[in-house]
Amino acid sequence: MTVTIIRRLMQSLLVVVAMSLIVFVGVSSIGDPTYMFVSPDATHEEIARVKETFGFNRPIWERYVYFVEGALSGDLGKSYMFNQSAMHLILQRLPATLELAFAALFLAVFLGIPLGLYSGLKPDSPFSKLIMTGSIVGFSLPTFWVGIMLILIFAVMLGWLPSTGRGDTVEVLGIRVSFLTWDGLRHLILPAFNLALLKISLVIRLTRAGVREAVHMDYIKFARAKGLAPSRIVGVHLLKNILIPVVTVLGLEFGSLIAFSVVTETIFAWPGMGKLLIESIQTLDRPVIVAYLMLIVFLFVIINLIVDLIYAMLDPRVRLAGRRR
């Protein structure tokens, strides 16, 4: 197991180094951001000053070396636009994004699995058909459109929920969270649902497929024959076996929930990292883009590691295979 983890970590390090090069060169080749920054009536001297200050007049390799030097000492650069450490800016907004991603994950698990189970166990009931049709809709509608529709229906027409923004926050262990206040929770519902919609549909389908396959297995039949309560058959024997693919997929999808909540955050004006990223791209605030992408690479590496570990907990054979190597 330890060897496996170490090997995985080494591989990850390589990925991080390669990504840093790709990201840095890619972002730098978009062009010189000077004209994005300076006031339109800036003089030639001012334009020269900005180029000098931020090093836009230096060759790219020189800037990369400078970046790597900083990165090794834990400094991924300073935002041009905000004059703050890029990492600080991102971490400042991480709690909001994590909160949204966890809320979406929560919805995906606690709506997706029960609905999937139901439609897997009773495939012919009308409700199951409704669930399956609903999941197709969830798959195929674009997030930005659903987001706007949610706002129109629940905020503008019905007035039940607030349309945009994050609600009141309270500090827990120095982190601002909003799901503990009523106002915060109300603000969280629509964006979380919008972000979760695709994942809910995915989980429903995965669960249903797993259930349909497993109910005909011998061990389920045997458990039935033994006279076990249906709740125990479903809750213990069935669920445990169908959860492995669901956990794998959710793990990967959780990464994308965090990394690519951009659309949802923009529509709901959610003050998270995605919104920061999209604004940084629009203003060519390179250090923030680079730091963000590096963080996401790092995040995916960690998530994949955690998924492997959960795997091992759910399925003892995985752990044994690791030891044998």
Added chain:
Amino acid sequence: MTRPPFAQVLLAGAALLSLSMSASGLELAEENTLTIGLSSEATAVDPHFHTLTPNNQIAAMIFDALVNQDETQQLIPGLATEWKPVDDLTWEFKLREGVKFHDGTDFTADDVLCSFERAPNVPNSPASFALYVGNKKVTKVDDHTVHFSTPEPYPLMANDVSNIAIVSDETGCNATTEEFNSGKATTGTGPWKFVEFIPGDRIVLDANKDYWDGAPAFDKLVLKPIKSGPSRVAALLAGDVDMINDVPTTDIQRLEGDDNVTLAQGSSNRVIYLHLDQFREDSPHITAKDGSKIKNPLLDLKVRQAISKAISREAIRDRVMEGQSILAGQLLPKGFFGVSENLKPVEYDPEGAKALLAEAGLPDGFKVLMHGPNDRYINDARILEAVAQMLNRVGIEASVETMPRSVYFTRASQGGPGETPEFSLILVGWGAGSGEASSPLRSLIHSDGPANRGRYSNPEVDAVINEAMAAVDDDKRQELLAKATEMAINDGAIIPIHYQVNTWGLKKGLSYEPRTDEYTLGQSVTRDAD
């Protein structure tokens, strides 16, 4: 195991829900808060860090300048009550007495001196205020009089001074940008006091009840960045915000018909225009129709005039802008200092355009690829597409390439060989920050203009602009600026299309005086009398 019946849980939840909903509703009504949804966000609350509209607009709420700009950018007394030139090189500003900073300290000449010292020197500024401070020397005469002097006569002294926010010499002048963002140094004299700044989420301000120009109509101001246009409109309709700026043109009609919303609309100081390559014999994106090289036709005044005549400004206003624009015949709309009385928008005349092209020796037209941004001005890409279609109608085979502004402006300014402008015919906009005609003349028309992306160069026009910039007498300068504008426009230096119209949406019962500089200021929002 007994479970609480599902229905009961639901009921209890619903009861709780309705209870807390009514409670929060009451709270909001009592607080007298104004919440505004803004399309863009300030990068800092440091008033000297970054000269950018959202930043300057926050600064104008928390701080004052010596001279303020009213809603049509006319100069009005701010922290200075009067100003006048005492000789050719020196201006005297009399400071307002009895003004206090938010922390209770007095405003004096020392605050002015150190603010002008700090403004051009903020480290790592992406767009520095050095532009407005320049080579001005500030000296204190007494506690309530300061002198500004320049090596040469400088008529725009008060315009420049109106851009520099005055911070306190005790807390603000030696502070870093971070200390402003945290609120530690954010002590101004303005109508609002800083409460908190949560980047990406909100800026909260409290009313300054002792403001020298009268307290704001609200006790508290919350500014929320809502970048997406439809979301901003939805937030207004849902009542989550009381006011929004930048209403998308497609939503204006719908909001006009809504009983709970009023709109505030007014002309902006921003002209949308075409800039034409006038410095190269061989322009990179222009060819003959068969693709062979030709001499840059834009060098010929007749061709420039033909392009102008080929554009139906009315059609662009009515179809592309949903009626939300004002036809342009020069650099600034009527009413601004230095505009010409004689220039009118060019009439749509496709036959005249064809005739002019024929006179220029191009009866079959030519081929041109036009460039423009697609996320900078209101409907920018669609305007350019419309222009291209109109050019096609008179025989100029025009096609369009648009791109995000982050790429566009660099290429348009210096993308070509030797850092020359890369494109041949481009769509751009210009907002006159100073609120008078010298701003576009100096930047777009003058041979040395930093935003002269067509490299138009006419020594006669340059001479008139230079003369205007040395004329301290207002009447004389006004006349010279108008003259330079006429010379440049008649010479086809640029082709103006329209002036933007700014639209704010407000909850019924609130009013806003539309501003030409596109700022959204909390202190200018008032309640209608019942």
